[in-house]
Amino acid sequence: MSRLQVELPGLKMKNPVMPASGCFGFGQEYAEFYDLNKLGAVAVKAATPETRAGNPTPRVAETESGMLNAIGLQNPGVDHIVKNELPWLEKFHVPILANIAGKTEEDYVEAAKRISRSSNVHAIELNVSCPNVKEGGLQFGSDPGMAAGLTKAVKKVSEVPVYVKLSPNVTNITEMAAAVEAAGADGLSMINTLVGMKIDIRTGRPVLANKTGGLSGPAVKPVAVRMIYEVSQKVSIPIIGMGGIYTAEDVIEFFMAGASAVAVGTANFSDPYACPQIIDDLDELLKEMNVSNISELTGRSWKSWEKSLS
Amino acid sequence: MSRLQVELPGLKMKNPVMPASGCFGFGQEYAEFYDLNKLGAVAVKAATPETRAGNPTPRVAETESGMLNAIGLQNPGVDHIVKNELPWLEKFHVPILANIAGKTEEDYVEAAKRISRSSNVHAIELNVSCPNVKEGGLQFGSDPGMAAGLTKAVKKVSEVPVYVKLSPNVTNITEMAAAVEAAGADGLSMINTLVGMKIDIRTGRPVLANKTGGLSGPAVKPVAVRMIYEVSQKVSIPIIGMGGIYTAEDVIEFFMAGASAVAVGTANFSDPYACPQIIDDLDELLKEMNVSNISELTGRSWKSWEKSLS
Amino acid sequence: MNKENLTVLSQEKLTSKIFKMKLKGASVKTMLTPGQFVHLKVGERHPVLRRPISICSVEADILTIVYRVEGQGTKLLNQKAAGETVDTLGPLGQGFPLTEESTALLIGGGVGIPPLLYLAEQLYRRGTKVKVILGYRKKEEIFLEEEFQKYGEVIVTTEDGSKGVKGFVTDAIAEAGAYDVFYTCGPKPMLRAVETASSKKGYISLEERMGCGVGACLACVCDKQKPFEGKAYVKACRDGPVFEAGEVIV
Amino acid sequence: MNKENLTVLSQEKLTSKIFKMKLKGASVKTMLTPGQFVHLKVGERHPVLRRPISICSVEADILTIVYRVEGQGTKLLNQKAAGETVDTLGPLGQGFPLTEESTALLIGGGVGIPPLLYLAEQLYRRGTKVKVILGYRKKEEIFLEEEFQKYGEVIVTTEDGSKGVKGFVTDAIAEAGAYDVFYTCGPKPMLRAVETASSKKGYISLEERMGCGVGACLACVCDKQKPFEGKAYVKACRDGPVFEAGEVIV
Numbered sequence A, B: 001m002s003r004l005q006v007e008l009p010g011l012k013m014k015n016p017v018m019p020a021s022g023c024f025g026f027g028q029e030y031a032e033f034y035d036l037n038k039l040g041a042v043a044v045k046a047a048t049p050e051t052r053a054g055n056p057t058p059r060v061a062e063t064e065s066g067m068l069n070a071i072g073l074q075n076p077g078v079d080h081i082v083k084n085e086l087p088w089l090e091k092f093h094v095p096i097l098a099n100i101a102g103k104t105e106e107d108y109v110e111a112a113k114r115i116s117r118s119s120n121v122h123a124i125e126l127n128v129s130c131p132n133v134k135e136g137g138l139q140f141g142s143d144p145g146m147a148a149g150l151t152k153a154v155k156k157v158s159e160v161p162v163y164v165k166l167s168p169n170v171t172n173i174t175e176m177a178a179a180v181e182a183a184g185a186d187g188l189s190m191i192n193t194l195v196g197m198k199i200d201i202r203t204g205r206p207v208l209a210n211k212t213g214g215l216s217g218p219a220v221k222p223v224a225v226r227m228i229y230e231v232s233q234k235v236s237i238p239i240i241g242m243g244g245i246y247t248a249e250d251v252i253e254f255f256m257a258g259a260s261a262v263a264v265g266t267a268n269f270s271d272p273y274a275c276p277q278i279i280d281d282l283d284e285l286l287k288e289m290n291v292s293n294i295s296e297l298t299g300r301s302w303k304s305w306e307k308s309l310s
Numbered sequence C, D: 001m002n003k004e005n006l007t008v009l010s011q012e013k014l015t016s017k018i019f020k021m022k023l024k025g026a027s028v029k030t031m032l033t034p035g036q037f038v039h040l041k042v043g044e045r046h047p048v049l050r051r052p053i054s055i056c057s058v059e060a061d062i063l064t065i066v067y068r069v070e071g072q073g074t075k076l077l078n079q080k081a082a083g084e085t086v087d088t089l090g091p092l093g094q095g096f097p098l099t100e101e102s103t104a105l106l107i108g109g110g111v112g113i114p115p116l117l118y119l120a121e122q123l124y125r126r127g128t129k130v131k132v133i134l135g136y137r138k139k140e141e142i143f144l145e146e147e148f149q150k151y152g153e154v155i156v157t158t159e160d161g162s163k164g165v166k167g168f169v170t171d172a173i174a175e176a177g178a179y180d181v182f183y184t185c186g187p188k189p190m191l192r193a194v195e196t197a198s199s200k201k202g203y204i205s206l207e208e209r210m211g212c213g214v215g216a217c218l219a220c221v222c223d224k225q226k227p228f229e230g231k232a233y234v235k236a237c238r239d240g241p242v243f244e245a246g247e248v249i250v
């Protein structure tokens, strides 16, 4: 087994790095920069049962060490995705984590049912935490009972393992994690974006047409690391960690906090080669650190171990 | 009335800028850099009834566009503060906002009773949101009922107006704000720090001895702006806004979001002259913007108004 | 699509806020189409997002851009000295199609002017007659006027009337006389006004806030006037920034 | 306390990671006490915190610092070219008291070595006999050795024995012979070892992570061995970084 290889429910990955949902489309664009076979997995853009037009523009705003987005789950609908987007990804030997969203439980169930049957979808990611849509999303993400109910319903119809993507905009994320674990979730993705806002002082109005948006990028990394640190000590399902990852060092930090794989979002916008670069650097760094497989590092910050690393 | 002058319950300020609690000690250090009369007010370091030794070091860690702190409310106790620290500030014509904390309701009541009698304490700030202490703090800050109860109890004994400092680490900050308003709070301070963590990948351990710490600085500004935007539309008591303010433009942004005054924390560490610099720049900026008094801008982002600013 | 650290050759101040910058590198040779843009990373770690800037002209492996210092990003760009490098992604997007018509009217306002220069040059080389309207706020803010004069007749408009026609670019369209096709780039209100003022075929170049710049994040979508083959939107960064007038809702 | 943009005069590489930097400005003339430090802002907006660096030597209005490139901040410091400026706050803290004793032993390890140079110079000028032990990991990492030789006898220790005494600084104390007072600066384990190994009066300089650097935030507190006048702690940035050996818990 290579240093980088990891295995999570449904996802046999040659390395632990995948682009994060919504930051990589369905892969076509970044395939012009590098061979997608390089990636550990691909988390594709959220699918809803129906076509969604998303929010008006401007949809992004820059902040210090971060960005706000309010795309609003724009997507052509799950059937179109299954028919026209996913097949293109079949030529790569890379498992797909299919992100789904909806307004109602039925929406999620419908999307899950249809997308989990795609031959290259290896797992589903329930986006119960999108801060940029008026209904659904965020409620499921802040009420443990609702999140658990949703997880159960989706588990019933999904043909592949189910990850629940948690929102950081809650008082107690551990409670949310425990609830969806008990309801049968196979893994967790965390964190989605923090709700934020930027105001253009020249106009006096919020920069984003949607007013609020989701904060991502290096600014949120400390919050992500803290939440993964807390949750990983309380659940036994694996965590896909994300939130501000830009470097191989960041990946190690997320593993030490408690992640078993990671996703890279905003960094793709700074550098289209972010993912392959991180993967190459990670291999080097693990070699230097004398780590034979990266999964040894999962939870290192809270597990006791014989000797320190250096 | 000057462009900068604002009046909040208990706090008649010549300008809306005060250093934030915990980032300015009791003023002595920064008085070596400039005349404290320059400031709109001073929020002093949290006082608890008893002496507190705080957390072990390291107590700070740097993050992208931010920092984590876990001071742990170290302070010599309210009596010592009243006797030895506050009198020194009497020579300045600057109202003091006295931050208090505790483990139990009785602690807060005790601290409020004693400190509110100091002649130059013009208002009290209830720190119900310190993420760095094991008991008290955070619970009061995340349960609307407890926060309301505490506010009522403190209001009963305080001889000066009471501000409640809200935690951003909650699912619904508006609910918290409404609860303390109903309980009699005269104003709100927001936001305190976001709970975060940084891991040193060389040792595999959290950098902070306390493991987690409070995230402050420009990184959190979008979260603060969003929360003030939401809360200010639902309450009618004034808000002292804070979280990542570094420039006069930031101050305007906080006012437009809904603040009536602001506090500056982390920026003091980057530049000891941060507060007077911001105050000077703010005056210039308001002149350029043709604003006759800054309070006209409060809530500008959500209020409708005749014409845009430029 | 290329990513390369282009070397700064020079920075030249054109007006109080507008600068001309020359950058050199192998990938510049692929920047063939006017209206395309480059996406610049102006700092190592900060800011997080790249900055879209139009290709203003290309000579062999030397790219010229003309930019206005606005906020943090363009300020950092402005601080780059000769010899330093700028991480440049490009050419990106779809540029202006070169017309077969005999007379083209180019209408630019503010920082929408730079991409039209490369277009003017290419049209001129093909023998198309080039007419140009350049809109500024006032005399002191005029830039690139002389460069355009090499390729055709130039009418300048200023909002305060301090030079040329007083008013907006649309106030000069009549004066420009007959043309077969128009090309325009500038702020949205100007684009709308030009679309309304002209009944001819034309192309507009849109400014939208961008995330990725390559078509993956859906930050920059514009609604189409009429959905085509089920698609109701286009991406400014990939399907644009240039669209046929009337194709998208400006 | 001053804040001034000092001008970079030079950067010199001493070892693969250690650099010597000279900075010039009026406030340097107030940097009189060895063991004090300056707090440097190494970028305009990023990073957020300043970096504490010891005063290594002062000549008129020229400050010399010697630093190791560790992380983001020192990397940015290293990128400053001659002519650029560094926002410098200082001198900060309490430095080494100059002893009246006749022989002083200075013990430094790693980046704890630089502040001892300014001390050595001042002690030497007062006629105190100076003995120095400098600890490094290996031969290639030795720096400032010659500068110290101007002021007294220098013993070098290396962990791998590639030069001088093999081992840690404490392994060389016996060899240094008699002394009346010691001064030490370096990593905490070294400070503890020196405190244990010596029964003489001494001064230690502590490294703590800092927030404000001026005494306002309580980031850098150290517990006192014995509370004095009710105070159980001291602030490394303001009451230190130099303390009498035994005063604080290292």
Ligand SMILES: Cc1cc2nc3c(=O)[nH]c(=O)nc-3n(C[C@H](O)[C@H](O)[C@H](O)COP(=O)(O)OP(=O)(O)OC[C@H]3O[C@@H](n4cnc5c(N)ncnc54)[C@H](O)[C@@H]3O)c2cc1C
Pocket: A061, A062, C037, C049, C050, C051, C052, C053, C054, C055, C065, C066, C067, C068, C069, C070, C071, C072, C073, C074, C075, C111, C114, C115, C206, C207, C208, C209, C210, C241
């Ligand atoms: C396709 C395209 C081509 C462009 N070509 C040029 C050019 O040739 N010359 C020129 O001066 N300007 C051009 N612009 C505008 C230029 O991108 C912005 O002025 C610049 O991004 C501002 O960055 P800043 O950091 O200085 O400002 P800030 O306000 O600090 O930027 C904050 C964020 O908003 C974005 N932003 C701000 N203004 C604009 C805008 N007008 N359009 C899109 N995003 C914006 C920035 O990219 C950044 O993400 C072009 C824009 C687009 C979309």
Ligand SMILES: Cc1cc2nc3c(=O)[nH]c(=O)nc-3n(C[C@H](O)[C@H](O)[C@H](O)COP(=O)(O)OP(=O)(O)OC[C@H]3O[C@@H](n4cnc5c(N)ncnc54)[C@H](O)[C@@H]3O)c2cc1C
Pocket: B061, B062, D037, D049, D050, D051, D052, D053, D054, D055, D065, D066, D067, D068, D069, D070, D071, D072, D073, D074, D075, D111, D114, D115, D206, D207, D208, D209, D210, D241
């Ligand atoms: C009083 C004092 C004097 C010092 N004098 C020198 C000197 O003369 N030469 C020298 O090379 N180094 C000195 N140091 C250590 C120097 O401050 C750190 O190496 C430097 O801050 C590292 O910054 P960085 O951005 O490169 O590393 P990073 O690890 O990226 O820094 C992250 C954060 O941790 C802090 N930090 C990291 N290491 C240390 C440390 N060892 N001590 C305190 N804070 C740290 C940084 O200041 C910053 O806030 C001194 C430290 C103190 C407290």
Ligand SMILES: Cc1cc2nc3c(=O)[nH]c(=O)nc-3n(C[C@H](O)[C@H](O)[C@H](O)COP(=O)(O)O)c2cc1C
Pocket: A020, A021, A022, A023, A045, A046, A069, A071, A073, A099, A127, A130, A165, A191, A192, A193, A215, A216, A217, A218, A220, A242, A243, A244, A245, A263, A264, A265, A266, A267, C211, C217
């Ligand atoms: C432009 C953009 C679009 C996003 N769209 C989605 C989405 O459709 N579904 C989802 O679960 N998360 C979405 N996210 C959240 C990311 O997947 C990720 O959780 C978050 O950005 C934090 O990671 P980062 O800091 O590396 O970007 C989006 C983020 C961005 C920036």
Ligand SMILES: Cc1cc2nc3c(=O)[nH]c(=O)nc-3n(C[C@H](O)[C@H](O)[C@H](O)COP(=O)(O)O)c2cc1C
Pocket: B020, B021, B022, B023, B045, B046, B069, B071, B073, B099, B127, B165, B191, B192, B193, B215, B216, B217, B218, B220, B242, B243, B244, B245, B263, B264, B265, B266, B267, D211, D217
């Ligand atoms: C070192 C440090 C100590 C703090 N101590 C306190 C405190 O004692 N009481 C309190 O209410 N807030 C405390 N805070 C929070 C600040 O008052 C402020 O709410 C927060 O830092 C956000 O503002 P900023 O981003 O401008 O720093 C502290 C913050 C820092 C960085």
Ligand code: FES
Pocket: C209, C210, C211, C212, C213, C214, C215, C216, C217, C218, C219, C220, C221, C235, C236, C237, C238
């Ligand atoms: S900017 Fe990302 S799709 Fe256009």
Ligand code: FES
Pocket: D209, D210, D211, D212, D213, D214, D215, D216, D217, D218, D219, D220, D221, D235, D236, D237, D238
């Ligand atoms: S660093 Fe703030 S008190 Fe010492």
